[in-house]
Amino acid sequence: xxxxxxxxxxxxxxxxxxxxxxxxxxxxxxxxxxxxxxxxxxxxxxxxxxxxxxxxxxxxxxxxxxxxxxxxxxxxxxxxxxxxxxxxxxxxxxxxxxxxxxxxxxxxxxxxxxxxxxxxxxxxxxxxxxxxxxxxxxxxxxxxxxxxxxxxxxxx
Numbered sequence: 001x002x003x004x005x006x007x008x009x010x011x012x013x014x015x016x017x018x019x020x021x022x023x024x025x026x027x028x029x030x031x032x033x034x035x036x037x038x039x040x041x042x043x044x045x046x047x048x049x050x051x052x053x054x055x056x057x058x059x060x061x062x063x064x065x066x067x068x069x070x071x072x073x074x075x076x077x078x079x080x081x082x083x084x085x086x087x088x089x090x091x092x093x094x095x096x097x098x099x100x101x102x103x104x105x106x107x108x109x110x111x112x113x114x115x116x117x118x119x120x121x122x123x124x125x126x127x128x129x130x131x132x133x134x135x136x137x138x139x140x141x142x143x144x145x146x147x148x149x150x151x152x153x154x155x156x
Contacts, residue, residue, distance in 0.1 A: 021054065025065055036069050039081055043068070044095050052095055 021040075026033055040054035045061040053061040053068070064085070071081045082094070091097040092106075099107050138146065 021065060025062070025069060032069075032072050035078065036065070036072055039068055039072075039078055040065055042082070042095050043085055044093050046089055046093060 021037070037054060041052045043053045043064065045051050045053045045056035045058055045064070047058040047060040048056045051061075053064045068081060068085075071084060076084070085093050091100075091103050097103045097106055
């Protein structure tokens with residue numbers, strides 16, 4: 001059973017990448033193709049949004065892979081290819097966008113939202129605690145009555 005599960009996991013990880021890049025996209029030069037595959041793992045599909053163009057089956061991802069390979073064949077460096085895609089689609093096209101003013105929300109937004117939620121919960125808990133009625137103790141008369149009832153029960 002474990003072997004079957006391991007095989008399925010391997011298949012799930014390998015097969016999408018194998019089907020994304022079509023045979024007609026693959027470059028004849030193995031070194032260029034390796035560069036293209038490495039770069040296509042760094043670029044986000046603008047349709048799928050959370051998937052690299054290397055593994056995406058979307059038509060737009062295919063167009064981006066073809067364009068990437070055309071730029072490499074034309075002699076562009078890896079940085080020039082990245083810059084081309086950033087100029088065309090913005091920093092969001094990078095799977096790991098740089099930290100700068102326009103990407104602060106991407107990098108720090110989740111932490112800020114989590115911090116604000118924690119502050120809200122803390123303040124709500126303090127407010128609830130302040131408005132809750134304090135536990136009242138027994139008066140001397142009530143304590144004496146309770147003691148009598150308990151002693152009657154034990155003697156009875």
